[in-house]
Amino acid sequence: MSGKLSGKVAIVTGGAGGFGKGIAEKFKQEGAEVIIADFVEEAGQKTASELKCEFQKCNVTSRQDWEALLKFADEKFGKIDCVINNAGTTYRNKPTNDVMDEDFDKCFAVNVKAIYYSTNVLVPYMQKQGTGGSFVSIASTAGIRPRPGLTWYNASKAAVINATNTMAVEFAKDNIRFNSVCPVVALGTGLTDLFLGKPENEKTFIATVPLGRGSTPKDIANVCSFLCSSDAEFLTGTNIPVDGGRCV
Template sequence: MSGKLSGKVAVVTGGAGGFGKGIVQKFKQEGAEVIIADFEEEAGQKTAGELKCEFQKCNVTSRQDWEALVKFADEKFGRLDYVVNNAGTTYRNKPTNEVTDEDFDKVFAVNVKAIYYSANVIVPYMQKKGTGGSFVTIASTAGIRPRPGLTWYNSSKAAVINATKTMAVEFAKDKIRFNSVCPVVGMGTGLSDLFLGKPENEKAFMATVPLGRGSTPKDIGNVCAFLCSDEAEFLTGIDMPVDGGRCV
């Protein structure tokens, strides 16, 4: 299939469902070969079969799994052009003093350390290939307009936004671009209830979004595909809100 990502190869972490599945679907529509990297093997295999892409079981907090992922991509396709760091986690919205050590460690391992591993393992591969590349981090409006109840989740997303900007400058010489996408609370994603605290808070929260709804997998897929494409070749180091005006 021809498209603006035709002939390219992408890894999408957490691609089995939610925003990740929307990203995978859009990349396939635009002609890319896609590897779903997900810890949920059954769901990942199902999505890979449905969307006709590859699946590699991956714990994004494991350097060894990232190394295996690059090896798989190179052996299967001989290249890796795009990395979408979509996998993320949170804890249930609650007062900061009630956050546990386990909550904190998990959020920073999945949301921050995984980004470190992705760059630490894949940037050298791209530098060696010499063909450039594109990293997109799924951050959050929480990283740029934080609100109470999710202090350390918000902080983890602010950290990856900052890291993304820093790497955008550092690796520009290698034609490797780094950008962040900042969704507002997603509609129908697995973490929505945790962000909102309880389902009945959804209506009140959506009333604060000028366009009146949350981010969808389609919204995020569209923006990620654009940022990876040649249409965005002069964009690096940005954090793009996909939030219906929430951060205005």
């Protein structure tokens, strides 16, 4: 590994498993100090001790939890350089007329409002810090190339991309960069089954990916690590599909 994140302090939300665990692992390998923020305590602690990361219990839909996370990072490391807003959720793929209020509210709370909290709480701290920063939002190909059955999940990810781009422009003066990553469906992370609706749909879906497979935590982690490194110092407001050509 090149140590290209050496000296940086990163927060990874939803880092207990799935993509978040892959991102935390890669950031550690590249030399960063990593705080895993997840609302599942046991799995979060386990992953953190396995990867030699810190763990802070945090429900990303709670402003108080974000404030506690900031306090924890400040007391432990005295700074925050990178925030990977990875925690996300969906409802099971289904006809849009069957979506319930709870499905809609959960998608927008975890996928969108949490990013609002992350920036509303952490950006003023980074501005005061005065050394810039990097936010990466894990959006989805669903946000740029939506498919039926996940209307409000898709819309929540489109909102993530739009907000990311808006903040990229607004906070460029502080050298706080905002970029998003759009994974195509992964096989075997926590949400896969909900996206696909039925296991039989896996083959049909993968047939639509030119490179012929789903994404992996490693694919997503590699791009997040690049975006937080100095190699990407002139990139802000970009949205990178990590999708094997699916969105072409």
